[in-house]
Amino acid sequence: MEHQDIAAKERTALPAKPPYPRINKGARKTQIVVVGGGAGGLELVRRLGAKYGRRNHDIILVDQNLSHIWKPLLHEVAAGSLDANLDEVGYRSHCARWGYRFFQGSLESIDRQERTIRLAPVLDDHGKEVIGAHTIRYDMLVLAMGSVSNDFGVPGVKEHCLYLDSRAQADKFRRKLLNHCLRVSRAMLTDPAADERVKVAIVGGGATGVELAAELYNAASGLKYYGLEVFDESRLEVTLLEAGERILPALPERLSNSARDELSALGVEVREGVQVIKATPGALVTKDGEEIEADLMVWAAGVKGADFIANLGLEVTPRNQIVVKPTLQTVTDQDIFALGDCCAFVPEGGGPQIPPRAQAAHQMAETVYRNIRHRERGRKLETFIYQDNGSLVSLSRFSTVGSLMGNLVGGAMAIEGRIARFIYTSLYRMHLIGIHGWMKGLGLMIIGRVNRIVRPKLKLH
Structure with missing residues (x-):
């Protein structure tokens, strides 16, 4: 009951005063779920897995694909100058090396009260169900789903x-x-x-x-x-x-x-x-x-952010980017972080929104990693400071x-x-x-x- 009271307070609109409560579930493993295996998400689970392993933590990566390729290289793949088979990273082999688990699937919804996410069914090329829809619980959730092209509603x-x-x-x-x-x-x-x-x-x-x-x-x-x-x-x-x-x-x-x-x-x-x-x-x-x-x-x-992001129950911009606090926690829920292209971060004191670049995702992954560790210890979270290189x-x-x-x-x-x-x-x-x-x-x-x-x-x- 005491934990439930603390969790309920953290989900209120008002930010909790530091130090933040520890995310300790007693005998149950702390479950950290990262949705999106792009540059920021993959680096984050690698660091979390290397730090915590599987003894007291369960680090989970969710992605609709089975492998990762650095997005700035896609134009070379498209032109045929780069063989993606040589540069891609298979999530299953990577998770075995770094101590996290991988689930294939697309995020469908978030139940913030139950602290679970629901994944849509995985279908094969013929539309046959390979993996049914299922839910995954989380203690902390990180959304790193990247972006998609914005057609601005242009017909055709x-x-x-x-x-x-x-x-x-x-x-x-x-x-x-x-x-x-x-x-x-x-x-x-x-x-x-x-x-x-x-x-x-x-x-x-x-x-x-x-x-x-x-x-x-x-x-x-x-x-x-x-x-x-x-x-x-x-x-x-x-x-x-x-x-x-x-x-x-x-x-x-x-x-x-x-x-x-x-x-x-x-x-x-x-x-x-x-x-x-x-x-x-x-x-x-x-x-x-x-x-x-x-x-x-x-x-x-x-x-822009993918269309389904607007239906997750989080505050988003007109371009479907998740609005975050200076700590990269979503303004809606302190147990949910967002990083990379799918989040809208505006520096404290004003200024333009951080552009959707690989360097921003990399820097955000570092800050989220440290803030997850701070939450584990009940310490005050860091403010993200973007260094434009x-x-x-x-x-x-x-x-x-x-x-x-x-x-x-x-x-x-x-x-x-x-x-x-x-x-x-x-x-x-x-x-x-x-x-x-x-x-x-x-x-x-x-x-x-x-x-x-x-x-x-x-x-x-």
Whole structure:
């Protein structure tokens, strides 16, 4: 009864005064559930598992997929420059190594009174139920479900455009791209005078759109060495559409201009100040009434939280992001934390909302890890402080642009070329260390370097 009274007080709208009560259930294990195996969620369960193990704690990761791949690499998977099978992390083997449990499933609802979550049934490719709907109890719950593309309600986008939110979507794009390349290659062999091309239209001039546009030309230049003798980058037409005044608005204008020039030199048609109002089966319709024909249309114009988040009983923003306190606890329930793209964090004292970046998810995972430990000990929780380390955008092997140490120098330290490329690569290496630890992380870096030498440059299946 005493525990129930404490739990009820913690679920009230008013925050409990520190020190916070311990989450000790006596003989029962403390159960910490993390929903979402992205960069932040996977790093968090690795650290919790390494710290607590399975003796007095039960750390559980829930994800609808069976494996993890770093989301900033999806544009390379889509273009075929990266074989995701070599870089993905299987949750079942990872949990065996780090002392947590993995459940496959999609979050359906949260019962805050009973402290349980309900997972939807898992279905196979034919719609047959593999795992039935079930519930999992929690003492502390962490929501790290990432984000999805925001179509802003534009008609036809869901039906006719492709997204790059997941490994499955990236694989789907790659298959469609290769089919169109094969079609053009075959047409050129049949009729050398034919002027066939693969047309790709990308909506959104942020990092995803810019990186995909450059990576497509890198992949196209290599296809002639893998059986498509008459196909090269000259048979590729990529149009990048940005509704704002310039691409890469998060970067200084000089770097944005540099990226535009680099893309134009590759052959990308960069069109800024163009708003898409409709998507049809074979074209995008702009606000001015122009139709831009394309074989493949990719929507990368912004992100939001998944629609189901709005039905979890938590306070959310219009973009379905969960509103959190400075401690990264949800404002609705102190037993529920949120981190990464699915949460809306505004610094104390005001300022803009923290952008949906991998570095933010990494930093939030560290704070949530420490705050879970503080709650275990009944200590005051820490306030999350975001350190803006800048932003980097890769233009494949052609160039890299970005700015460093945003908090220290106001984002004014602009870098390009080899140094920027090295730092961009280092971000992925730090991710590997975050989810695998130093020993295995370093080993995977070496293996990855060897694979780049001995493996095919493109994945064509």
